[in-house]
Amino acid sequence: MDNDQDFLPINGTDHIEFYVGNAKQSAMYYQNAFGYELIAYAGPETGIKDRASYVLKQDKIRLVLTTSLVEEGTIADHVRHHGDGVKALALWVDDAAKAFEETTSRGAVPHEAPKILSDTSGSVTVASIKTYGDTVHTFVERKDYKGVFLPGYESRKSTLKVSPVGLKYVDHCVGNVGWGEMDQWVAFYEKVMGFSLLVTFDDEDISTEYTALMSKVVSNGNGYIKFPINEPAEGKKKSQIEEYLDFYNGAGVQHIAIATDDIVKTVSELRSRGVDFLHVPATYYDDLHERVGAIEEDLQPLKDLNILVDRDDEGYLLQIFTKPVQDRPTLFYEIIQRKGAKSFGKGNFKALFEAIEREQALRGNL
Ligand code: FE2
Secondary structure: OOOOOOOOOOOEEEEEEEEOOOHHHHHHHHHHHHOOEEEEEEOHHHOOOOEEEEEEEEOOEEEEEEEEOOOOOHHHHHHHHHOOEEEEEEEEOOOHHHHHHHHHHOOOOEEEEEEEEEEOOEEEEEEEEEOOOOOEEEEEEOOOEOOOOOOOOEEOOOOOOOOOOOOOEEEEEEEEOOOOOHHHHHHHHHHOOOOEEEEEEOOOOOOOOOOEEEEEEEEOOOOOOEEEEEEEEOOOOOOHHHHHHHHHOOOEEEEEEEEOOOHHHHHHHHHHOOOOEOOOOHHHHOOHHHHHOOOOOOHHHHHHHOOEEEEEOOEEEEEEEEOOOOOOOOOEEEEEEEEEOOOOOHHHHHHHHHHHHHHHHHOOOO
16 A cells, blocks of 8 residues: 555654553663663653653664653553553654544544644644553654654653663564454454554464464554554463453553564673563474574574574564563563564464463463
């Protein structure tokens, strides 16, 4: 689909906003462990009384960590209900009012009507619609803005010296939805946002001996935005998606996949900074070359770092998954390096889900 016919042209992911219990400490975690740089802040010192927000950046990725300073309100409620989690997957558009109009006229539930925010650096138009659970999509139009993030935020640097780990951009963001709800959310992205269905995985593709899930991937016109949607499926034991839904109290963002150009270097750095990853057994590597053919990387570092490899018709990809980044078994990260492959690592699903099940069993939830 070219942009002429695309009623919702999107330039990319603008930012991801998390609602957390303690944004100051979360910001430290993302700086120390993931190498993000603190670039902006909003809170009481900048005239905002009920919240504090820290903006972190690495290459094209911007994360916003927001906490409530008061007992009542949507931020406090969100954290009470879900624990730390993603509130907004914000999309960078050229016309936020039109994006709001096009999507709400097709059935999107409005979250915030278009409004213009301005300060001495210019103005930004934002508008948002609801998606699964309490998650929203915010449309951000920033062509008339030269400031560090958004009006209301001031530039902020940390005295902490951080070095980036090679995280480049958001590759895809995955949502977990309730039993039987996957198709209705796929239809939402198709009808309301003009996305198309890229690929379907049924429970045959991705069940282990015990647990199962189903997944469909939708993508926008230019392919910059990819949203896989998972739902639990019946298995002998509790689906990992069901465990997520229990602890998040409903649908929400399961994982954010971030691209790197050098996964060996990125994962070495992340491990040395204390990031925990899922473990697949050494036997995974025994027949790797037979499964994926020739790859440019040496096998040993991949094995040492527990990085997974998969191949499709267009090339191959390397990927690894962190353990959940908060105490509830909810949000985690994927680090991905694409070498031609546009897929999602289907060949690794079994090894991966068995690794997740081992963690689930340790938590007593399998
Ligand atoms: Fe993924």
